[in-house]
Structures are given as C-alpha cells and as structure tokens.
Amino acid sequence: MPAFVSFVFLSKWKHLVPQQGHNPWDDFTEMSWKGMGFIYTPFFIVLLTCLFFNIEHKSNTWKHIFTLPILKSSIYISKLLTLIVFVVIFYILYIPIWIGCGFAVGLIKPQLQLTTHSPDYISLFSLCFHSFISSLGILAIHFWLSIRFKNMIIPIGIAVLGCIIWIALYQGRAEQITYFPYAYNYSTVNPPLWLNLKKFGIFPQHEIFSLLYFAIFTSLSYRYFIKTFKG
Amino acid sequence: MTIIETQNLEFAFSKNDLVLKGLNLKVEQGSIYGFLGPNGSGKTTTIRLLLGLLPNTKNSIIKLFGHNFHDNRINILSKTGSLIEQPSLYEHLSGFDNLEITRMIRNVNKNRIGKVLEILDLKTASAKKVKDYSLGMKQRLGLAIALLSEPELLILDEPVNGLDPNGIIEIRELILKLNKENGITFFLSSHLLSEIEKIVTHLGVLSNGKLVFQGEYSDLKELQNKSATIHIETSDNDKSFHVINSRFQSLSISNSHLIVQYQNKEQIATICKMLVETDISIYKMQLQNNDLENMFLEITKE
Numbered sequence: 460m461p462a463f464v465s466f467v468f469l470s471k472w473k474h475l476v477p478q479q480g481h482n483p484w485d486d487f488t489e490m491s492w493k494g495m496g497f498i499y500t501p502f503f504i505v506l507l508t509c510l511f512f513n514i515e516h517k518s519n520t521w522k523h524i525f526t527l528p529i530l531k532s533s534i535y536i537s538k539l540l541t542l543i544v545f546v547v548i549f550y551i552l553y554i555p556i557w558i559g560c561g562f563a564v565g566l567i568k569p570q571l572q573l574t575t576h577s578p579d580y581i582s583l584f585s586l587c588f589h590s591f592i593s594s595l596g597i598l599a600i601h602f603w604l605s606i607r608f609k610n611m612i613i614p615i616g617i618a619v620l621g622c623i624i625w626i627a628l629y630q631g632r633a634e635q636i637t638y639f640p641y642a643y644n645y646s647t648v649n650p651p652l653w654l655n656l657k658k659f660g661i662f663p664q665h666e667i668f669s670l671l672y673f674a675i676f677t678s679l680s681y682r683y684f685i686k687t688f689k690g
Numbered sequence: 691m692t693i694i695e696t697q698n699l700e701f702a703f704s705k706n707d708l709v710l711k712g713l714n715l716k717v718e719q720g721s722i723y724g725f726l727g728p729n730g731s732g733k734t735t736t737i738r739l740l741l742g743l744l745p746n747t748k749n750s751i752i753k754l755f756g757h758n759f760h761d762n763r764i765n766i767l768s769k770t771g772s773l774i775e776q777p778s779l780y781e782h783l784s785g786f787d788n789l790e791i792t793r794m795i796r797n798v799n800k801n802r803i804g805k806v807l808e809i810l811d812l813k814t815a816s817a818k819k820v821k822d823y824s825l826g827m828k829q830r831l832g833l834a835i836a837l838l839s840e841p842e843l844l845i846l847d848e849p850v851n852g853l854d855p856n857g858i859i860e861i862r863e864l865i866l867k868l869n870k871e872n873g874i875t876f877f878l879s880s881h882l883l884s885e886i887e888k889i890v891t892h893l894g895v896l897s898n899g900k901l902v903f904q905g906e907y908s909d910l911k912e913l914q915n916k917s918a919t920i921h922i923e924t925s926d927n928d929k930s931f932h933v934i935n936s937r938f939q940s941l942s943i944s945n946s947h948l949i950v951q952y953q954n955k956e957q958i959a960t961i962c963k964m965l966v967e968t969d970i971s972i973y974k975m976q977l978q979n980n981d982l983e984n985m986f987l988e989i990t991k992e
Contacts, residue, residue, distance in 0.1 A: 514780065523778035523835070526741045527795050528768035689743055 460498065461553070461560035464491045472568045483571050484578040487561050492586060495553070496648035500641060503549065504594055505601050505618040511542055512605035521690020535684045539677070542602060546594060550587045586648065589666060593643035596672030600640060603680035606688055636665075643669045691719040693843050693875045694740065697751035701735055701744065709735050711899040717877055717892070722869050724886040724907075725879040727896030733879040734775065736896070737847050740877075741772055754843070768796075771841035773849060777832025781821040785812055785831050788820060789838060796839045806834040809864070826857040833864070844868075845877045850885050862889050918952035919978045922961065925971035933968050934961055952977060 468475055468487065477483040515521050524534060558578060565573025604614035621641035628636040629645070632653045636642045643665045650656060650663070657664045694717035701710040709732045717723045727733050738744040739752060742763055746752060752759040754766045779788050789803045807813045810830040820828065829849070836844055849865075850858045866889050868874045880886045893910055895903040903910065923946060924930040931943045934950060938957070942949045950961065958975065965972055 518778060518780050519776065520778040520780065522738075522743055522774050523792075525743055526767055526770070526772045526774075527792070528764045529795060530764065689745075 460495045461491055461557040464494060465560040465564045468564045468571065469567060472571055476570050477572055482576045482579070483565075483573050484561065484576055487564075487573065488578060488583070488586075491557055492590075492648040493645075496590070496645040499549075499590075500594060500597050500644040501618050501622040504546070504597050505615060507545055508542060508598065508601040508605050509611040509614050511538075511545070513611050515690070516609045516611075519690075521688075525690055531685050532681075535681055539602060542598065546591065546598065550591065554583065554587065589647045589663075590644055592662065592666045593647040593669045596640035596643060596669035596676075599673040599676035599680070603676045603683070606680050606684055638668060640669060640672050691756065692753075693717050693719050693721075693755060694723075694877060695751070695753040695756075696736075696740075699736070699739065699750040699752065700748040701732075701739055701750075702747070709899050710739075713896075713899075713901050714904075715894060715901070716904065717875065719875055720869070720873055721891045722865065722876040722878065722889055723892045723894065724883075724890035725877060725894050725896065726883055726886070727879075727881060729881050731881075731896045732899045733881070733896055734847055737772075737774060737845055737877075737879060740845060741767075741770070741774070743774070768839070769842045770845060771836030771839065771843070772845040772847075773829075773832045773836050774845075774847045775851075777828050777835070779820045779828060779831060779835075782819065784817050784819055785823070785827075785834075786816040788831060789816075789835060792835050792838050798839050802838055802840070806837050809837065810834040811860075825852050826854065826860075829853060829857070829861070833861070837868070840872070841874065843875045843877065847879045848881070849878060850880070858885065862886075865889055914979075915952060915954075920950045920952050920958060920961070921947050921974070921976045921978055922950065922965075922972065923947040923974035924965060925973070929968070930965055930970050933964050933970070937964065947974070 464487065467490065475483070475486060477486070515524070525531070561573050561578065565571055565575075601614055601618065604617060605611070608614060618641070621639075625636070625639055625642040625645070628639060629642060629651065632651070634654060636646065636651070636654065637656070646654075646656070646665050647663070659667050662670075694715055696713050696715040699710055699713035699715065700708065702708045713732075713736060715736070725733055725736070735744065739746060739750075740754065740759070742759060746760065755762075755769060757766060759766055780791070783791075785807070786803065789806065792798075793800065793803055804813070807816050810833055812827065812830055812834060815823065815827060820831065823831065829852075833846075833849070836846070850861050853861065865876055865878070869876060878886055878890070887907070890907050893903065893905065893907055894901055903913070922930065922934075927943060927946075927948055931941065931948055934948065935941050937960070938950055938953075941951075950957075952958075958977070962972065962975065
C-alpha cells in the first residue's frame with residue numbers, strides 16, 4: 460500500500476504540492492491509511508488467519524499436536540497469541556515502510572516537501588492502536604471460522620460476502636454499519652461523517668463492539684477447540 | 691506391569707453405529723503387541739481413543755501405565771510416542787525443523803535430534819525439505835519424531851503401510867532393536883498378519899469391533915495346531931474309524947478318507963501303530979496345516 464500511494468504521489472505530484480502552512484504528510488497519511496483500511500481487514504486479517512490454520516489442516520498435524528504432553532488450552536492460547544503478534548508485527552513493519560516511502564517520494568520530488576516536514580507521530584501511533592482494536596472483532600470471528608472449517612474457502616467466502624455487505628452499507632449510509640465488524644477498521648481510519656459515532660472513553664462505539672465481538676467469538680472458539688475439535 | 695488396559699471399550703460415531711463393542715485390551719510392559727484386523731474393523735478408532743484423539747463418550751475404562759487416561763493425560767503422553775496413519779509433517783520445513791518443533795514442545799535435549807536422525811538413517815537428508823522426501827523417508831521421520839522423547843510406549847498405526855519390502859524389513863529390525871535394547875513397549879496395528887508376525891510377542895485380533903483373539907503369539911500358534919487335521923486313507927475306512935475312535939474322539943469320516951483332529955506328532959505314530967496292529971493298510975496319511983494367514987482370515991470372518 461505505501462508503494463502504491465508513493466506511485467500515485469509521484470505520478471500526480473503537481474496536484475499534491477502543499478499550500479503554504481500545510482503538512483504534506485497529512486495527505487500522504489490519509490491516502491495510505493484509507494487504502495490500508497480498505498484492504499487490511501478483508502484481505503490481510505482473513506488470509507492470515509486462514510493460512511495460519513491451514514498449515515495444520517493441510518499437513519494433518521493436529522493429531523500430532525494433540526498427542527503431545529501439553530494442555531489443549533495452552534495450544535489454543537498460543538495459537539491466538541501468535542496470530543495477534545502477527546497483526547502487531549504488521550503494524551511494526553507497515554509504519555517504517557510507510558515513512559520510508561514518504562521520505563523516498565520527498566527525495567525524488569522535493570516540491571512535495573515531504574522531507575522538510577515530518578509526520579504527526581502521536582496521531583500515527585493513536586491510529587495504529589485504534590486500527591488494531593477495530594480489527595480484533597474480525598480476527599476472532601475468522602479465528603473461530605478457521606478452526607470450525609478445514610476448507611479455507613468457506614471463511615474466505617464469508618469474508619468476501621461480509622465486505623460486499625459492508626460496502627453496500629457504507630454507500631447506503633446505513634447506521635447499521637456500527638454493528639457490522641467488517642466495516643470497523645475502515646470506520647477507524649476514515650470515520651463516516653454521516654454517522655454519529657458515540658465515544659466511550661477513548662474508544663468510539665464501533666471499537667467497543669469490536670472488543671465485544673472479540674470476547675464472544677474467542678469464547679465460542681475456545682469452547683469448540685477444547686470440547687469438540689479433534690483436528 | 692500392564693501398560694495399556696481397556697475395560698469394555700465401546701465407541702460409536704452415531705447412535706446406531708457401534709464401532710467398538712466392548713474391547714478388553716491388555717498390553718504388557720516390554721511386549722510388541724500386534725493389533726490386527728481387516729480394514730474398517732476399528733483399529734484406528736481404538737488407537738485414537740487410547741491417545742485421547744476421540745472422546746470417550748461411553749465412559750469406558752482406558753488405562754495407560756496403570757493410570758486413567760482422562761485424569762493423567764499429560765503424564766501419560768509424556769511417556770508415549772505415536773504415529774497414526776500417515777506421519778504428521780510440515781512439508782514446507784526440513785526434516786530437522788520438524789524434529790526441532792517437537793523437541794521444543796517436549797522440552798527434550800537438543801542432542802536427541804542427532805541421535806534419532808542417526809537411528810532412522812536420516813542424517814544426510816535432515817536439511818532437505820520434507821516435501822522432497824520419499825514415502826519411506828517420511829515414515830522414518832515420523833518414527834524419529836515419535837522416538838524423540840525416548841518414550842516407554844510407542845503406538846504405531848500401520849507403520850509399514852505403503853513401504854517397499856526393504857523399508858518394511860528396516861522398520862521391523864528397528865522395532866525389534868528398540869524393544870530389545872531400550873525396552874520400549876510397542877503397540878502396532880496392521881491389517882496384514884504377514885507384516886508383523888515376525889516381530890510380535892503378543893497379538894490382539896479385532897473383527898467387527900470385537901476382540902476375537904488376544905494372547906501371546908505362541909498361543910495363536912497353538913490354536914493353529916489345534917485347527918490342524920490328519921487326513922487318513924486306508925484299505926478299510928469303516929474299520930479304521932472304529933479303531934481310531936476308541937482312542938481319539940474328534941473323528942469324522944467322508945467317502946474316501948477319515949479326518950482326525952491333530953494333537954501332536956506322537957498322535958500320528960500312535961494311529962499308525964493302531965492301524966497296522968489291526969491289519970489295515972495305510973494308503974495315505976496327511977497333516978493338513980492351517981496357515982496363520984488363513985486362520986486370521988477365518989477368525990475375522992466369524
């Protein structure tokens with residue numbers, strides 16, 4: 460995504476030269492994060508979760524894992540934590556690459572003034588944190604689906620359907636989007652102005668719902684993994 | 691000491707489909723127990739229940755190392771290695787990395803990897819990705835993983851399935867060596883008696899979810915002898931029938947010959963002597979031996 464936005468910046472740079480007193484990083488941030496929000500939830504999270512479990516399904520290794528002297532709850536927690544760490548690593552990699560791309564664009568086209576300004580790091584880390592929170596709901600849903608279905612096409616199909624519904628809801632300015640987890644990450648990076656999102660402390664309403672989805676689907680998948688799942 | 695014990699082990703995948711019908715397994719320490727049965731008889735289901743891979747829905751008693759499996763799962767699995775059907779391997783990783791994953795989880799000393807690679811003759815292939823391994827190599831790597839923690843019990847489901855004759859011999863020799871040198875108890879399943887009869891000390895024969903034979907391999911041999919018959923053709927079969935019947939009860943007569951249940955070599959000599967003493971000419975005396983393979987087929991047909 461940073462490379463794609465850099466390409467857009469380089470090809471349309473004449474339209475993006477900042478006016479006096481305007482930080483060019485604001486435009487670079489907006490374009491990058493909107494694109495990331497659009498692709499990140501449906502593609503990255505869903506594919507990461509599906510492929511993560513598909514390794515065990517495909518290699519038929521569950522029967523080996525379950526005959527090792529470890530608690531099933533430990534296996535579940537380590538899988539969930541690893542997945543969360545992967546998501547955190549995504550942000551850790553995304554930010555420096557994104558900043559690096561911004562500075563590279565600035566070096567190639569000094570008129571864009573990206574090297575003479577710097578990004579708003581506090582807003583950036585805040586955005587990362589809220590983006591992560593808003594992704595947790597979808598992560599837990601697909602974690603459960605990936606345990607439940609060996610065939611990874613089913614969770615991917617559900618994700619595609621979820622994204623179609625999310626885009627339709629967004630385009631139709633439907634308030635129900637608040638309850639729809641596939642829309643949460645995009646709602647964080649590009650809050651819909653037509654929607655009056657309530658805030659609970661530092662969290663907007665949809666992020667609270669994301670945490671609730673996370674709690675519900677993590678409980679469901681834990682129960683299924685411990686009681687029923689045999690690999 | 692009994693390493694594996696089940697009492698009235700039952701299992702059903704659905705309400706009206708009882709796969710296991712009251713199995714009473716008994717596997718003694720230090721034995722090589724062959725678990726035989728045709729395809730679909732319930733061998734893998736039994737193994738999966740023994741290892742907790744299937745839920746013990748009927749609450750049957752499953753004891754390993756003298757302890758209830760359900761209450762001592764971690765302790766039991768720490769002393770048990772297993773290989774169920776095809777080995778569970780990460781094909782995108784090397785043989786070494788596959789071993790390393792299990793080593794870390796089982797908290798085994800790092801030098802064990804080198805040892806098991808040497809035992810299974812995989813040292814030169816350890817850096818190769820598993821997807822490039824032959825079926826025999828994968829099977830050996832699966833065994834290496836099972837052996838990594840120096841288990842006291844190895845449960846192997848069809849360990850020589852799909853291997854060529856050389857591979858089968860290698861695995862057989864390895865099992866015998868590990869049993870003799872390390873005292874590992876083996877529980878091997880197979881659908882072919884010929885595959886394991888050369889190494890087992892004990893046998894359990896499963897047919898339609900029931901254990902139709904269990905005992906030492908020598909017991910099966912004895913049973914084989916008991917099912918053998920002596921076919922006798924004489925100058926006077928009717929008279930011979932009466933002569934032999936005075937001493938040996940299990941006797942039948944057909945148009946051309948007499949059939950006597952075989953007991954031992956001395957019995958043959960005695961019959962000969964009895965017939966000669968009563969002036970009966972013996973034209974033919976043949977021992978009809980039931981080979982183990984046929985016997986296994988007969989047992990499992992019942």
